[in-house]
Amino acid sequence: MAKIASEYFKVNPWKIEEEGFNPERNRVAESIFSIANEYMGVRGYMEEGVSCDSLSGSYFNGIYEYGQVDESVQYKGIVNQAHFMVNSVNWLYTRIYLDGEQLDLNNADVREFKRILDFKTGDLTRTFILITGDRKEVKFIFKRFISMNMPNYGYQHIEIEALNQSIEVEIVTGLDFSILHWEKQNYWNIVKQAAGDSFAGCIGETITSKQQVFSGYQLQTNIDIPLHSFKEEKVIGHKLQVNLTKDQKIVIDKQVTNIARRKPEKTMVDLWNEGMDKLNNQEDYSVHMQKNIEYWTTIWKDHDIVIEGDEKNQQGIRFCIFQLQQTYHGVDSNNNIGAKGLTGEAYSGHAFWDTETYCLPFFIFNNPEAAQNLLMYRYNTLDQARKRAPQLDCTGACYPIATLNGEEACTLWQHASLQFQPSTGVAYGIWQYVLNTGDLEFLFDYGLEMLVEISRFLVSRGQWNADHTKFGYYGVMGPDEFQMMVNHNSYTNYMAKKTFEYTLEALADLQVCSSVQYQRLIDKLKLQNFEIGEFKTCAQQMYIPYDADRLLYEQHEGYFDLPHIDVDAIPVEDFPLYKNWSYDHIYRNDMIKQPDVLMFMFLYNQEFSPDCKKANYEYYEPRCIHESSLSPSVHSILAAELDKIDEAVDFFRFATRMDIDDYNRNTAEGLHITSIAAAWVNIVYGFAGFRSDREELVLSPIIPDKWKSYRFKFKYRGSLITIKVTHQEVELVCDGKKMNLIVYGKKYQITSESLRIAVKK
Ligand code: BGC
Numbered sequence: 001m002a003k004i005a006s007e008y009f010k011v012n013p014w015k016i017e018e019e020g021f022n023p024e025r026n027r028v029a030e031s032i033f034s035i036a037n038e039y040m041g042v043r044g045y046m047e048e049g050v051s052c053d054s055l056s057g058s059y060f061n062g063i064y065e066y067g068q069v070d071e072s073v074q075y076k077g078i079v080n081q082a083h084f085m086v087n088s089v090n091w092l093y094t095r096i097y098l099d100g101e102q103l104d105l106n107n108a109d110v111r112e113f114k115r116i117l118d119f120k121t122g123d124l125t126r127t128f129i130l131i132t133g134d135r136k137e138v139k140f141i142f143k144r145f146i147s148m149n150m151p152n153y154g155y156q157h158i159e160i161e162a163l164n165q166s167i168e169v170e171i172v173t174g175l176d177f178s179i180l181h182w183e184k185q186n187y188w189n190i191v192k193q194a195a196g197d198s199f200a201g202c203i204g205e206t207i208t209s210k211q212q213v214f215s216g217y218q219l220q221t222n223i224d225i226p227l228h229s230f231k232e233e234k235v236i237g238h239k240l241q242v243n244l245t246k247d248q249k250i251v252i253d254k255q256v257t258n259i260a261r262r263k264p265e266k267t268m269v270d271l272w273n274e275g276m277d278k279l280n281n282q283e284d285y286s287v288h289m290q291k292n293i294e295y296w297t298t299i300w301k302d303h304d305i306v307i308e309g310d311e312k313n314q315q316g317i318r319f320c321i322f323q324l325q326q327t328y329h330g331v332d333s334n335n336n337i338g339a340k341g342l343t344g345e346a347y348s349g350h351a352f353w354d355t356e357t358y359c360l361p362f363f364i365f366n367n368p369e370a371a372q373n374l375l376m377y378r379y380n381t382l383d384q385a386r387k388r389a390p391q392l393d394c395t396g397a398c399y400p401i402a403t404l405n406g407e408e409a410c411t412l413w414q415h416a417s418l419q420f421q422p423s424t425g426v427a428y429g430i431w432q433y434v435l436n437t438g439d440l441e442f443l444f445d446y447g448l449e450m451l452v453e454i455s456r457f458l459v460s461r462g463q464w465n466a467d468h469t470k471f472g473y474y475g476v477m478g479p480d481e482f483q484m485m486v487n488h489n490s491y492t493n494y495m496a497k498k499t500f501e502y503t504l505e506a507l508a509d510l511q512v513c514s515s516v517q518y519q520r521l522i523d524k525l526k527l528q529n530f531e532i533g534e535f536k537t538c539a540q541q542m543y544i545p546y547d548a549d550r551l552l553y554e555q556h557e558g559y560f561d562l563p564h565i566d567v568d569a570i571p572v573e574d575f576p577l578y579k580n581w582s583y584d585h586i587y588r589n590d591m592i593k594q595p596d597v598l599m600f601m602f603l604y605n606q607e608f609s610p611d612c613k614k615a616n617y618e619y620y621e622p623r624c625i626h627e628s629s630l631s632p633s634v635h636s637i638l639a640a641e642l643d644k645i646d647e648a649v650d651f652f653r654f655a656t657r658m659d660i661d662d663y664n665r666n667t668a669e670g671l672h673i674t675s676i677a678a679a680w681v682n683i684v685y686g687f688a689g690f691r692s693d694r695e696e697l698v699l700s701p702i703i704p705d706k707w708k709s710y711r712f713k714f715k716y717r718g719s720l721i722t723i724k725v726t727h728q729e730v731e732l733v734c735d736g737k738k739m740n741l742i743v744y745g746k747k748y749q750i751t752s753e754s755l756r757i758a759v760k761k
Contacts, residue, residue, distance in 0.1 A: 003626070003654060003663040003664065004663070005653075005657065005661035005662075005663060006661055006662045006663075006665075007661055008022075008025055008028075008661075008662075009029075009032065009660055011311050011312055011315055012311075012315060013311060013314045013315055013318065014118065014119050014120055014315075014318065015116055015117060015118050015119065015315075016032055016033065016116070016117040016315075016319060016660065017114065017115070017116050018033075018113075018114065018115040018116075019113070019114055020113050021105055021110055021113040021128070023050075023052035023053065023106050024052075024053075026050070026052050026053055026054055027053045027054060027055060027668035028662055028667045028668045029044060029115060030043040030044045030045050030054060030055060030057075030668075031043060031044070031343050031344055031659065031667050031668060031669070031670050031671050032044065032117070032659060032660065032667065032671070033115055033117050033124050034323070034326075034341075034342070034343040034670075034671065035117070035122065035123075035124055035144065035145060035146050035326065036146060036326040036327055036341065036342040036343070037146045037147060037148050037151055037326060037331075038061060038151065038326070038327060038328050038329055038330075038331045038332070038335055039060065039061055039151035039152070039260070039331060039332075039335075040058070040059065040060045040061070040146065040151070040154070040258055040260065040342065041058075041059050041061075041146070041326070041327070041341065041342025041343060042057065042058045042059075042091075042092060042144070042146070042154075042342075043055060043056070043057040043058075043343060043344065044115065044117070044124055045057065045092075046105060046126070046142075047090075047092035047093065047094040047142065047144075047156065048094045048095060048096045048103050048104075048105075049094075049095060049102075049104065050104055050105050050106050051104050051106040051107060052105075052106040053668075055183070055344065055345070055668075056087075056090050056179065057087055057343070057344055057345065057670075058087060058088050058089060058090050058091065058092075058179065059085050059086075059087065059088060059342040059343075059349065060085075060088055060213060060258070060260035060342075061085075061260070061332075061335045061342065062260065062262045062334060062335060062404060062405070063085065063086060063088055063206070063211050063213060063260050063262065064083045064084055064085050064086055064206075064209055064211070064349065064404045064405065065083065065084060065086040065181070065187045065206045065207065065208055065209050065211075066081055066082070066083050066208040066209055067081060067082045067083070067084065068081070069081045070411070073411075075413070076391065076393075077391045077392050077393070077413075077416075077417050078411075078413045078416070078417065079408050079409065079410060079411050079413075079416055080411070082348065082409045082410070082411050083209070083348075083404055083405060083407065083409050084181075084345070084348035084349060084350075084404075084409070085338065085342075085345070085348055085349020085350075085404060086181050086187050086206060087179050087180065087181040087182075087187075087345060088177075088179065088188075088204070088213055088260075089175055089176065089177050089179065089188075089202070089204055089213055089215045089258070090175070090176040090177075090179050091154060091156075091175055091176075091215050091217065091256045091258060092144060092154075092156050092254075093172075093173065093174045093175060093176035093235065093237065094156075094158065094171065094172065094173050095171075095172040096160070096169070096170070096171055096172075097169070097170040097171075097172075098130070098132055098136075098138060098167055098168070098169060099132065099134075099136075099167055099168050100168070100170075101132070101133075103130070105128075108130055109130065109131040109132075110128045110129065110130055110131070111128070111129050111131070112127065112128055112129050113126075113127070113128040114126070114127050114128070119296065119300075119318050119319070119322045120293065120296055120297070120300070121145070121289065121292060121293050121296060122145050122146075122148060122292050122293075122295070122296050122322075122326075123143055123144065123145035123289065123292070124143065124144050124145070125141065125142070125143050126140070126141070126142040126143075127139070127140065127141050127142075128140055129163065132167070135164075135165075136162070136164065136165045136167050137162075137163035137164045137165075138160060138161065138162055138163060138167060138169075139159075139160070139161040139163055139249075140158075140159070140160055140161075141157075141158070141159040142156075142157070142158055143155075143156070143157040143158075144156045144157070145289065145292055147288055147291070147292060148291075148292055148295040148296070148326075148329075149291055149292070149295055150282075150288075151331060152257050152258055152259055152278055153255070153256070153257060153258075153278075153282055153288065154256040154257075154258060155253070155254070155255055155256065155285050155288060155289070156252075156253070156254040156256065157251070157252070157253050157254075157285055158171070158173075158251070158252045158254075159249055159250070159251045159252075160244070160249065160250050161244070161247070161248070161249035161250075162244035162245065162246055162247065162248055162249075163246070163247070164246060165246055166243060166244060166245045166246055166248075167243070167244050168241070168242075168243050168244075169241070169242050169243075169244055169250060170239065170240070170241045171239070171240050171241075171250070171252065172230075172237060172238075172239050173217075173219065173237050173238055173252065173254060174200060174230075174235055174236055174237015174238065175200060175201075175202045175215045175216075175217065175235065175236055175237060176234065176235045176237075177190055177202060177204040177215075177234040177235070178232075178233070178234035178235055181345065182345055186234070187206050187207050187208075188204040188205065188206060188207070188234060189204065189205050189206075189207060190202060190203070190204055190205075190233070190234055191203045191204070191205050191212070191268055192268060192272055193231055193236045194236075195229035195230075195231065195236055195237075195238070196229070197227060197229075198218055198219045198220070198227055198238070199216065199217060199218050199219070199279065200216065200217060200229060200236045200237055200238065201214065201215065201216030201217075201236075201272070201275060201276065201279070202214070202215055202216070202236050203215075203268060203271060203272060203275075204234075210264060211260070211261060211262055211263075211264075212260075212261040212264060212268070212271060213258065213259065213260050213261070214257070214258065214259040214261075214271050214272065214274070214275035215256065215257070215258050215275075216256070216257050216275050216276065216279045217254050217255060217256045217257070217279070218254070218255045218279060218282065219238060219252060219253070219254055220252070220253040220255075220284070221240065221250065221251065221252050221253075222249070222250065222251040223242060223250055225240055225241070225242050226240070227239070227240050228240070240252075253284065253285045255279070255282045255283075255284065255285065257275055257278045257279040257282055259271065259274060259275050259278070262334070262405075299321075299325055302366065302713050302715075302720065303321055303325070303366050303713070304318070304321070304712075304713075305317045305318075305321065305680070305683055305684075305710065305711070305712045306709075306710065306711040306712075307683075307707055307709075307710045308707065308708035308709045308710070309706060309707045309708035309709070310704075310706055310707050312656075312657065313652075313656050313657070315656075315657075315660070316655075316656025316657040316660060316679065317656045317679055317680070317683065319656070319659075319660055319676075320655075320656055320676035320677070320679040320680065321680065323341065323343075323671055323673060323676055324359070324362060324673065324676060324677050324680070326341070326342075327341035327342060327343075327673050328341075328359070328363075328370065328374070329367060329370055330363065330367055330369050330370025330371075330372075330373040330374070331373075332373070333372075333373040333374075333376035333377055333379075333380060334377060334380055335373075335377065336351035336355055336374065336377045336403075336404075337351055337354070337355050337359050337374070337673060337674060337677075338350055338351055338404075338673065339351070339352055339354055339672070339673060339674050340669065340670030340671060340672070340673060341670070341671055341673035343670040343671045343673070344669050344670020344671070345669070345670070346666070346669035346670050347402070347670070348402070348404075348409065349404055350402035350403055350404060350409055350410075351377075351402070351403060351404070352401060352402055352422070352674065353401070353419075353421040353422040353425040353479075354630060354674035354675075354677075355374055355425075355429075355674070356374075356375075356425040356426055356428055356429030356432075357421075357425050357428065357429075357599075357603065358630060358633075358674050358675065358677050358678045358681065359374070359674055359677040360374060360429050360432060360433065361432070361680075361681050361684075361685070361692065362677050362680045362681065364432060364433055364436050364437065364692075365436070365684075365692075365714035365715055365716065366714065366715060367715075368433075368437050368439075368715065371433050371437070372433065372437075372439065372442055374429070375426075375429055375430060375433055375442070375446070375447070376446065378399065378426045378429075378450060379446040379447075379449070379450060380406070381399075381403070381405070381406025382397055382449065382450055382453065383406070384400070384403075384405070384406030384407050385397035385398055385399045385400070385406065385423075385453070386453060387407075388400060388407070388408055389456075389457050389460070391408075392417060392461065394457050394460040394461045395456050395457065395459075395460040396452075396453045396454060396455065396456025396457030396458070396459070396460060397423070397450070397453035397454055397456070397457055398420070398423055398457045398461075399422040399423045399425075399426050399454070400416070400422060401415050401416055401419045401421075401422055402415075402416075414477055414484045414485070415477065415481070418475060418476045418477040418484060418485065419476070419477050419478075419479075419481075420457075420458070420461065420473070420476065420492055420495075420496070421478070421479055421491070421492070421495065423454045423457060423458070423499075424454070424458075424492070424495035424496055424498070424499050425495075426450055426454060427450070427451055427454050427455075427495075427498070427499040427502060427503070428495065428498070428499075428603060430443065430447040430450065430451060430502075431498075431502050432692065432693070433447075434447065434506075435692070435693070435694075435695070436692050436697075436716065436717075437717065438717055440509070440513065443506055443509075443510075444506075444510050444513065444514070444517055444521075447506065448503075448506050448507065448510060448521060449521065449524070449525065451499070451502065451503040451506055452503060452507075452521075452525050452527060453525070454499055454503075455499055455500055455503045455535050456531065458496045458499060458500065458538070459531070459534045459535065459538055461473065462496065462538060464541075465543070469541070470488070470541065470543035471537070471538050471541040471542050471543060472487070472488040472492075472493045472496075472542060472543045472544075473487070473488065473489065473492045473493060473496065474487045474488075475487070476489050476492050477489070478490070478491040478492050478555070478556065478596045479491055479594055479595065479596050479599050480555065480592040480593050480594055480595075480596035481593050481594070481628075482586050482587060482591055482592055482593045482627075483555065483556060483559070483587065483592070483596075484587055486555075486556035486557070486558070486559075487556060487557045487558070488543055488544075488545055488556055488557040489555065489556040489596070490544050490545055490546075490553045490554060490555055490556065490596070490597055490600070491555075491596050491597065491599055491600050493542050493543060493544050494542075494544055494600045494604075495600060495603075496538070496542060497538075497539050497542040497544070498604065500535045500536070500538055500539035500542075501539050503535055504532070504535055504536060504539070507532065545557050545559075547560075550615060550619075551609075551611055551612045551615040551616070552615055552616060552619055553597045553616060555592070555596050555597050555620070559590065562588075562589055562590040563588065563589045563590065564589065564590050565589045565590065565591045565623075567591055567622070567623060567624070567625050568622075570625070575625075575627070576627055576664075576665075576666075577625065577627060578627070590623055591623060591624075591625060592620065592623050592624045592625070593624070593625065593626075593627045593628055593631070594624065594626065594627070594628035594630055594631040594634075595620070595624065595631060595634045595635065596620070597616050597620055598616060598617060598620055598621070598634060598635065598638055599634060601613055601616060601617075601638065602634045602637060602638060602685075603693070604693055605641075605691055605693055606691055606693050606694050606698070607693075610641075610642070613638060613641065613642060614642050617635075617638050617639070617642055617644075621635055621639075621647075626654075628675075629654075629658055629663075629664055629672040629675035630674065630675050630678060632651040632652070632653075632654040632655060633651070633652075633654075633655045633675065633678035633679065633681060633682040633686070634678070635647075635651045636648045636649075636650075636651035636652045636655065636682050636686050637681070637682060637685045637686040639651060639686075640686040640687055640689065640702060641686075641689065641700075645702065645704065648686060648687070648704075649704050649706075651682075652682055652683075652686065652687075652704075655675075655676075655678060655679040655682040655683075656676075656679045656682075658672050658675055658676060658679070659671045659672055659676065683710065683712065684712060684714070687701065687702055687703065687704065687710065687725070688700075688701045688710075688712070688723060688725065689701055689702065690714075696740060696741070696742050696747070697716065697739075697740075697741050697742070698741075698742045698743075699723070699730070699732075699741055699742070699743045699744075700743070700744055700745075700760065701723070701725040701730050701759060701760070702759070702760060703725050703726065703727055703759060708726065708727075709724060709725060709726040709727075710724070710725055711723065711724040711725070716739060717737070717739070718736050718737045719734050719735065719736040719737045719738070719739045719750075720734070720735040720736055721733070721734050721735075721739065721741070721750055722734075722735070725759060726759065727759060728758070728759060729756045729757060729758055729759050730743065730756070730757045730758075730759050731754050731755070731756050732748070732750045732754065732755045732756075732757070733750070733751075733752065733753070733754040733755070734750040734751055734752060735752065738750065738751045743757055744757070744760055
């Protein structure tokens, strides 16, 4: 794999630390130092502004703008207007002048520069000493955090200290709505602004989507000096000036309240009043910081993965869990997980099929309420999926490949019109969630409606071959985005078959549990008997290309005959291929971007024999270039299962440190949030051999040579299970209800007394 680690940050099990300011690394560092709380997020940019490569990104979950309508797109079903998560108010806006000269770290003599993100407190700290032209030394401390308990609250703390001589300091602080999206365009109109002695507030409204953001702050200083408010077109704030004598320090605390309104259900006056109320009730920095520390202590107590003997991966996995938690923990069922979370503008903030296939397991086994909310997001956007289906000349509901608000936002037609893994992914997510939580209420109240609508879509999009013996999908693109307009993609067909089967099973279960509710659902959906018959026939007749002699699934009909490329012979400079090879060149050979056959073998793992998994792994892995960051973890999991431990460890290398070491050379654009979710999956399903696709949970741990031990916990139907694996034994203990677990093929009851089993060598 042409992926090289770019090691830059210090290795520390509980922190990310940068020592020394390095302008070339600034944009990557800004992504890494992002803080968020699901509701809002800011990149780790320097609030005072810096002239090197930087993206001052501030985002709110669900606050988006529409791009321009592309009038040249006249074809039915092809998206001609995208929506994207829009860069919003810079509530950390600061400018600093020392003896009249503006502070710009890129043009400054600086020592002892450090930026630290602390996983235990959730705050970002930046410190340095600046030496002015006339040798004055000034110490700076910047801190910020976003509340994990109160979604609207953010905090900023600045200290400036004259170390050896007096100095004239001017600080400008405020709220900046003049922020540029994609560093080009501003999408905000100001609808109200006001400032008082120590507070300022502003409501901005997006130009096209008409969403509103209230931002307001209160300032506190340690020195009693006048604060002068100012207003510019899209910036409002305060200026203060102070002459610091030697050893004197000015401290400013800025408490910020932000409210994001996706739909203008309230008047602007109501929004303003709500914002001011929240602001007036906001606790100060130190009080609220304590609450954040308590929040993170609770999270680490149950969600931590402890790896002994491998500091780098220890740091990596904690970073992944920390960033995933910041991006999503189930506050609101209208939120989803963008591929880049709230850390950048690439992928436009969109959520993909990644949510159900890569992120959901973490939530099902750590925070089932959040898992339910993720699925509720799909329920809340079912109408948009229903509207999408007829655009593709189909019925039922077709979930978008990329979206924020439930509408399809992908303007690349071959993805938006040919990829159905979001729809089958939703069905898979419902199945996984219900199987592992037993939440039939969710299934019957919400899940089934989605399942029926997805099945209807899959019937209407599917086709029979000429002699009517094979049902399947013609002209599609599976997860492997290097093969388009293919027929009978195994993944699509297999997942559709599973969707039909589960829909039928869930309908039958509801009929048994409550004939009244069953009838209500049938009436609501106007579901006809012949449709149920179609689900059955399509499931039974689904064609999945398979070579029984070689135990090989064919990725799609005709794949085995494609021209072969030796992917190891592709020069490193050609990566990423989509930038260096012509688009059509990528499509006309047997090279694959990410697991496709191997993906359904991971999702429905226990349906396949070990020999079959081995044959397919050995056939497809050498053809895969892992251009998607989602790819290595699934390969690592299967390699671990197939006793290819070195390969498993090698692929795992990318999982936890994908962004810290910038393996894909694009962390500058934002973090790979959905693939870092797969880091958890990689350890738990990979090394621990966890399987959750049957009634009983399975565990089959191995341990990489280098590690002394690893430990994790998971929640399951009221129990909290702790698992520790060393080179000698697997230790299992359960807090709460006893539960059964199959370990190395044998059933055990896990209780509060620790159970020890010899580890498989
Ligand atoms: C992958 C998709 C994925 C998307 C967002 C693409 O590179 O090919 O499978 O959904 O990234 O993570």
